[in-house]
Amino acid sequence: EAQVTQNPRYLITVTGKKLTVTCSQNMNHEYMSWYRQDPGLGLRQIYYSMNVEVTDKGDVPEGYKVSRKEKRNFPLILESPSPNQTSLYFCASSLNGAEAFFGQGTRLTVV
Amino acid sequence: RKEVEQDPGPFNVPEGATVAFNCTYSNSASQSFFWYRQDCRKEPKLLMSVYSSGNEDGRFTAQLNRASQYISLLIRDSKLSDSATYLCVVNEDYDMRFGAGTRLTVKP
Numbered sequence: 001e002a003q004v005t006q007n008p009r010y011l012i013t014v015t016g017k018k019l020t021v022t023c024s025q026n027m028n029h030e031y032m033s034w035y036r037q038d039p040g041l042g043l044r045q046i047y048y049s050m051n052v053e054v055t056d057k058g059d060v061p062e063g064y065k066v067s068r069k070e071k072r073n074f075p076l077i078l079e080s081p082s083p084n085q086t087s088l089y090f091c092a093s094s095l096n097g098a099e100a101f102f103g104q105g106t107r108l109t110v111v
Numbered sequence: 112r113k114e115v116e117q118d119p120g121p122f123n124v125p126e127g128a129t130v131a132f133n134c135t136y137s138n139s140a141s142q143s144f145f146w147y148r149q150d151c152r153k154e155p156k157l158l159m160s161v162y163s164s165g166n167e168d169g170r171f172t173a174q175l176n177r178a179s180q181y182i183s184l185l186i187r188d189s190k191l192s193d194s195a196t197y198l199c200v201v202n203e204d205y206d207m208r209f210g211a212g213t214r215l216t217v218k219p
Contacts, residue, residue, distance in 0.1 A: 033207065042211030043155070043198070050206075090154055092207070099145070100200070100207050102154035 002027045006091050006103035013081055013110055021076045021106050023091030029101075031094045032074040033058070034066065036087040043090065049074055081110040115201045117210035124217055128189045132213050134199030135181045143202040144175055146184045148195045149212065155198055158184075189217045 004025045013019055025032065033048040035058075045058030049068040063085055065077040074093075078085060086109050094100040117134045124130050136144075144161035159166065161173040161182050172185040182201075186193055194217045199210035 031206075035209070040211075043209040045209075048206055088152060094207060098143075099157045099160070100147075100155075102156070104154050105152070 002101065004091055004093055004101050004103040006089075006106050008106060009104060010107045011109070013108070015082055015110055016080050019078050019081060019108075021078075021089060021091075021108070023074045023076065023103055024072050025074075025093040025101065026072065027093060027095070027101065028071065029093035029095050030071070032068065033092050033100075034064070034074070034076045035090045035092065036060065036085075037090065038087050046076065046089075081108075083110045086110050115199055115208045115210040117199050118213050119211075120213040120215070122213065122215045124189055124215070126189055126191060126217055126219055128217075129185065129187045130189060130215060131186075132184045132197055132199075132215075133181055134183070134201075134210050135179075136199075136201045136208075137180065138201070138203050139177075139180060141201045141203050144182050145200040145202075146171075146173055146182075147198040147200055147209075149198055150195050155209075158197070186215075189215075191217050191219065193217050 007022045030051045034046040035043040044060045047066040049055045089106045091103040092100045146158040147155040148158045149155040161175045165174040170187045174183045196212040196214045198212045201208045
């Protein structure tokens, strides 16, 4: 089954404790992207990747890192999480401009 | 980076109503266009692609106006199950750009 898998689905953590949200897709898509969604603000892009070893900042990259060592994986790293990073996060992949497939989302709370 | 803007909503309509959403985009080089549907706090899912000639899928009609740089979504005979947030998506150089979404509530 074609899918994008994010883990964990829910996470509560404390300020400053490094965390990684994993994202994996099984469709051999070149393009992957991370978004955060906050009430009233819609989906805001954090980082995106056009292919392996190619990543670029989106609209709200501050406080986040990503890597793309393999085509299927695109982890999102928060080196030192802060409460303003409490949000709903989505990973997505697509085949160069075609339909985007989303993971089920990760609800992150930073206290 | 270029912007994708949507009607702010929310739209509250009775069952059976016809409702239309618009979306404007600023990058004239955008290559492809989509409407996504997102149910409350779940992942967005593709509703339909938008083609230059316009396209229809049952009660849903999408249109693209490249000259004015906007796309539209028309929903006829609204159902309670159409209640959701509708996201306009524009593809720019293979990078997907999302509008903030328009919330639709269909009431009995």
